[in-house]
Amino acid sequence: MVAAQSILAKKAGAAVIKATVTKIRESSAGVQVETDDGAVYTAEKVLVAAGGFSINPDLLPARLDLTVFARTVAYFEVDEDEAEALGTVPSLIYKPEFDVDGIYLLPPIRYPDGRFYIKIGGDPDNVPLESEADVCAWFKSRGTKATREYLTRVLCDLMPGIRVLQSETGTCVTSYSPSGYPMIGFSPSDRIAVLTAGCGAGAKSSDEIGRLGAVLMAEGSLADEGYDVDFAPSFS
Ligand SMILES: Cc1cc2nc3c(=O)[nH]c(=O)nc-3n(C[C@H](O)[C@H](O)[C@H](O)COP(=O)(O)OP(=O)(O)OC[C@H]3O[C@@H](n4cnc5c(N)ncnc54)[C@H](O)[C@@H]3O)c2cc1C
Structure with a gap:
């Protein structure tokens, strides 16, 4: 984009x-x-x-009142047959009725490595990042194990029959104003x-x-x- x-x-x-x-x-x-x-x-x-x-602080003349949260996202690899079978699955934003945490899910997409991944984001933990150095360090990490397990459970609940080859995590941040x-x-x-x-x-x-x-x-x-x-x- x-x-x-x-x-x-x-x-x-x-x-x-x-x-x-x-x-x-x-x-x-x-x-x-x-x-x-x-x-x-x-x-x-x-x-x-x-x-x-x-x-x-080097970009602006004053400290901005911005809260930045660390986010872990997960990628579940599927083979081409599974990707084709799931081809009509729409992009999804899912908010369970009795749970404050929602997720979003993207259908299988071929990534630059040539493989197909279903991507899920929706980190239940709000871990704030306090400085630019923290943001940089977070982007270089692989995210948290707890969120990976949480997103794996979400995928298994939403798509019980899914055949996943392997999964990976990535990092992202979201920023909020007051x-x-x-x-x-x-x-x-x-x-x-x-x-x-x-x-x-x-x-x-x-x-x-x-x-x-x-x-x-x-x-x-x-x-x-x-x-x-x-x-x-x-x-x-
Ligand atoms: C896991 C996750 C899921 C999300 N899901 C959705 C969703 O489903 N729908 C939705 O609408 N939004 C979603 N968002 C939010 C959306 O991605 C962000 O709100 C949006 O990207 C913010 O756009 P931006 O241009 O303000 O910042 P960014 O997209 O972060 O762009 C900032 C740019 O500035 C560059 N930059 C930073 N510092 C410097 C510097 N010193 N010098 C030069 N360049 C610099 C960065 O490299 C980056 O390219 C999601 C975010 C996350 C983390």
Whole structure:
């Protein structure tokens, strides 16, 4: 999805620079963005949309009130015959009536390694990540055994006859604002804005969330967008 969005951005005239931003700071000349390859870009305005990494204190002039949770997801490998037999299974968001924790499940999809996996996410544990270093370390890990076992039980309950070859886990994060809505607005600086906090539901709404970010940068405000919601970011 990010690859598709990057292609669309390029077609619309954006320059996509593949580098990690190490520092963003404001000066009288504008906003300087430093990257890990030593380059420095100067912009009139900057929108920081770094997902859970937006807690990085070097990206914004103040500490964002963002809670980032570690999430484990599981991939269950099935062979091509099983994948074909399950081919009409839809993507699923499942919330049991007597259980607060729901899951989402994707039908068998061929991944870049050529194999078919059913993916399930829905971590029952809310383990907060306090710093950018914690987020990086989490992404390099394989997730938790407890969530893997939980998601395996969920799969067996939902698809009792499934023939799984093997399973793997992956890691992810979800980020939340105090309001439960995305934070889209200027930081204490009127040149540096932030757009983050998908609150676990950012992907499906990302076209509109991104559009609001673009409007904010072009118009300076979201006042004319007709939303009855306060998207203002909060800082601690
Ligand atoms: C397990 C899981 C399941 C989910 N399921 C759903 C779902 O079913 N439906 C749904 O709608 N949403 C879902 N979400 C949420 C959705 O994925 C997120 O809300 C969404 O990806 C947030 O988009 P974003 O652009 O704000 O951040 P991200 O997608 O995290 O993008 C931030 C980008 O910034 C880059 N970045 C970070 N720091 C730097 C830096 N210093 N320099 C340069 N680049 C940097 C990152 O590499 C990344 O590419 C799920 C999330 C998880 C973890």
